Amino acid sequence: MYSILYVDDEPAFLDIAGLYLKRSGDLQVDTSASAKQALKMLHAKKYDAIISDYQMPVMNGIDLLKRLRESGDSIPFIIFTGRSREEIVIQALNEGADFYLQKGADAKPQFVELEHKVKQAIERRRTEKALRESEIRFRELARLLPQIVFECDVDLNLTFVNEPAFRLMGYTPADLYSGINVLDAIDPSQHHRLKENMYRLVRGEPVTHQEYTMVRRDGSTFPSLMYASPIFKENRNVGFRGVVVDIGPTRQKDDYRKILVQLLDNAPEAISVHDFDGNFLYVNQKAIDIHGYSRGEYLSLNLHSLDAPGTREKIAERMRILEEKGETSFEVEHIRKDGSVVPLLVKAKYADWGGKKVILSIATDMSDRKGTEVRNREAETRATIDSFPIPSFVIDNDHRIIIWNRALAELSGIPADAVIGTRQHWRAFYRTERDCLADLLADNRIGDIEELYSGKWAPSKLIPDAYEVTDFFPYIGENGRWLYFTAAIIRGSDGQSIGVAETLEDITERIAAEEALSQTNKKLNLLSNITRHDILNQITVLMGAAALLREEALSSRDRMEFLDKIDTSTSIIRRHIEFTREYQDIGIDSPTWQALDRIIARTLDQFDLSHIDLDLDLPGVEIYADPLLEKVFYNLIHNSLVHGQNVTRISIQADENPYGLAVRVSDNGSGIAHEKKEEIFKRGFGKNTGFGLFLAREILDITGIGIREIGIEGEGACFELSVPRAGFRRCNGNDVS
Structure with missing residues (x-):
């Protein structure tokens, strides 16, 4: 855990910032309301990094930074402020700030970025310190060795040699200061080979020790072996270091x-x-x-x-x-x-x-003898597993596929001969290479199961060394598949692991049934609430009003008032009954793929739009939704015409984005007030039944489609439907995602 000091003269901002930064559990945050107080806290406690506002009374953030740097303190320092002037940014970085971040309105992403920058600055500073310490240790060790030890830059100019190098080569420290190139100490006929070997080292190619003829300052020579390696800093080659061994006596x-x-x-x-x-x-x-x-x-x-x-x-x-x-x-x-x-x-x-x-x-x-035994044993095992109706595969301890049965070939569309002997079992489940459950067991990385399948896995209740996972795979089949899969270590007669077997079961229909049951229970609970609570309340009103009407002393005015209450309650009960009739149809029929342009065309045909300017921009896509999808668009168009106040233009557009498909229905009417943008989707909101947009959200939610209102009050309403990538496709039937 990193210890952070956060400095800001706004107490409320300190509180909320501290809460956000502590959420990951990686940061422990102390706060200070002034730079002077921060200096005292730094004397009393060691911190890993400082976050500071810029504009503060008495001493601003950059003055605090300068004070620390002048004292020799190189602690990571991040300026986090609402000021964004270029000269302040330049000054902060020139004074030694690690990062400069501007405060914004959206709290969550800015504090996520702030936490990332804090960790990055701390790790970078620690890496620099480790490199310096490593350099010191290297040079101390080099001084103790009897062989020539050297360092040079990328142009082969020497930057360090140990004492034996001066003694064996005849050079002096003054010569090194004046400039010596490695090539000066190598026979000219071998210069090209030396350069080529250095370039190979930088490219990561294996280069063993090389024999070179060394040339002393006086021109005499001796045979040697050179061992060299590249020096990298921040992933950039900055030179080479090596050892030269005199091999003349051993020739x-x-x-x-x-x-x-x-x-x-x-x-x-x-x-x-x-x-x-x-x-x-x-x-x-x-x-x-x-x-x-x-x-x-x-x-x-x-x-x-x-x-x-x-x-x-x-x-x-x-x-x-x-x-x-x-x-x-x-x-x-x-x-x-x-x-x-x-x-x-x-x-x-x-x-x-x-x-x-x-x-x-x-x-x-022993390949010939062992090969026969292994082939016979594998043939028997492969024939057995290949006949399983459950999709299965087996990998060895090197992650190479040795069995890929027919059921899995059918499920994945990948024939066995395309993957046997490879490490490409991931192709059946993912678009890019990544570990499968079997890989984690093969490497005994049990602790990584939670990282890849968080909340979706459990140890087997039947046998040790086996684990089970339930997860959704969006790239299997046309619309994705839910799979229940298990993996277990296969052990030989000596008890040692010889591979891992993984089996898979398609449980998509079961998951869909469970989801349908959940939706049904949700609707039943809502219907029960309406009939038991809302309608009973109105019946109480009716009975109370009827009882009062029986009193003879009532005036005509009072009687009319109670009759109005009876009419109102009766209308409310009727609306509730109409809602339950419509709501009970949601989710009854299974979702289907529906062409967006046809749905819109059928909806628009139900209205008189002779006075409306229509703007349609719809790609040829189908949406996976409840059959009542048309009712959603009907309700949105109806709201524009009835409640939009002098609407003359309606626009319906759809376009792809990284998250899926966005469908927007907008008009140029009065729009929706900001404080009502979420209220309009609640049951009972509005002038009529109050169930239209509530029903729309319920219909869309069945297949994971979201809806929200994003228009500007006074410029018109705009309803945006967010369709997930797995929930739409091109009209030719191919999944767009």
């Missing part, structure tokens, strides 16, 4: 070793030498051929990175036996460069490598 030993290497490279078995941490010192050609890497790539790997996931847990046991007996043999599976798995029978023993104790391994490829 004779290397000649003898080359003869030995030639003999070993012709051996029929895979031979390798590695240290106790798994770093390769030598591999022969057979080992390279088996694994599919180049020699340089192989030597840059670690032995343990080649082990298949199911065999890595046995490393400690192998080392224990090797330590006890001096040699051991075992079966292991290695991962080739292309991702395939090769079974090996390995014999390992201790050996001496130039006075260093190492491990010599001789491995035999």
Whole structure:
């Protein structure tokens, strides 16, 4: 959690800002009403960042920033103010502000952006500090090494060398200050190769140590090995650092070793030498051929990175036996460069490598024997799962698909031969690559399930290592599918994971039935409320008025007043009964795809619009909605004509946006007052039945379509329907989204 000091002379703004910034749980916020008070708080407590207003009495935000920077305090500082003059922005940034944000009317997005900028400034400052500390540690270590250690810029101009570099090359610190290029110390015939290798490093290509002829200041030379790597700052290459090793004394030993290497490279078995941490010192050609890497790539790997996931847990046991007996043999599976798995029978023993104790391994490829066993076992498993009526797939621990049954091929439209052996199981469910539930189990990332399927998952109640999820997939089928899917780890006879199986069940109809039931219950509750509460209230009025009419002492005026009350209550009861008759039809029939232009045409045909200027701009789309959709548009047009006050123009337009389809019905009438824009959708609002717009919202809500009024009072009403992307399509039947 980050500790933040927020400075602003507006107490109310401090309170609301503190509440917003604390909501994520990542920020702990202290507040100060003045810059002077903030300085005292900074002496008493350490903060990770400061947020400050600009315009404050006595000392403004930029003066506070200058005070801190003059004292050497580099704490992240964000100016957050309503002032937006360019000279203030420039001054704030010049004085060392990390960010400058302007206050706006919309609170939520501006505080989300403010929190993002605060975190970004803190992390950037911490990264800069870590880089500085890393640079210091590197140079301290370099001074202790006997080899040449150097740093240079992107043009190969040296910016740092350690003491052995001066001693071995004959240069002085004064020479370095005057300027030395790396190329000055390399044989000219090797300059092109050096530059090319540096460019390859920047491109991320593997470059092992390279042999160069070093040229001393006096012109003498010696053979060397150079190890180099690029220096990146903020994702930008700013130079290189490296180590140069004098290999002259070892050249004779290397000649003898080359003869030995030639003999070993012709051996029929895979031979390798590695240290106790798994770093390769030598591999022969057979080992390279088996694994599919180049020699340089192989030597840059670690032995343990080649082990298949199911065999890595046995490393400690192998080392224990090797330590006890001096040699051991075992079966292991290695991962080739292309991702395939090769079974090996390995014999390992201790050996001496130039006075260093190492491990010599001789491995035999067991693919032929193991391949037959695996193929038979997989064929039986595949045939069994392929016959399942439930869509299913299986991946290995490397996330490669090994089974894709016919039911899943039918559901996804992806044949098995298009995905077997790939890591593309995500294609059945998503438009872009992302983890599936099976991937999380294969990597044992159980904690990430909540992040991807928040509130939608649960552990299996039947078996361990299994989990179940219910989620909606908008890109399966024409209108999306609700799926209930489970994933479980598959374990071998030794109890180790060998893959993950995932099964899927289409529960779209069940979810739709549950939603329909929910809508029905909602309508029944509303109807019950109307009949039990509203109508009973009016009956009470009728009975009271009738009782008073029976009194003989009433005047004619009083009798007429009570008769008026009876008429009013009777009208109200009639309107409620008419509403229940209309409301009970909502949701009775299933939603359907309806052509927008045809719905509008049928609606307009029901009115006399000879005095109205119509403006229609409708794309050829269909909307997925309740069959009563036409009633919604009828009600909107009727309201314009009856309540719009001298409406002469009605516009109906529709266009796509990133969230779906927006359909707007507007007029040039009197418009809706701001305080009534939401009230008009409440049951009972209005001069007539008061149910028109209420019913419209209920009809649209069945398929997730929203409606709101966005017009300007005095310029006309404008009702906007927001159709989700899955809720509309082009008239040829293809999903627009």
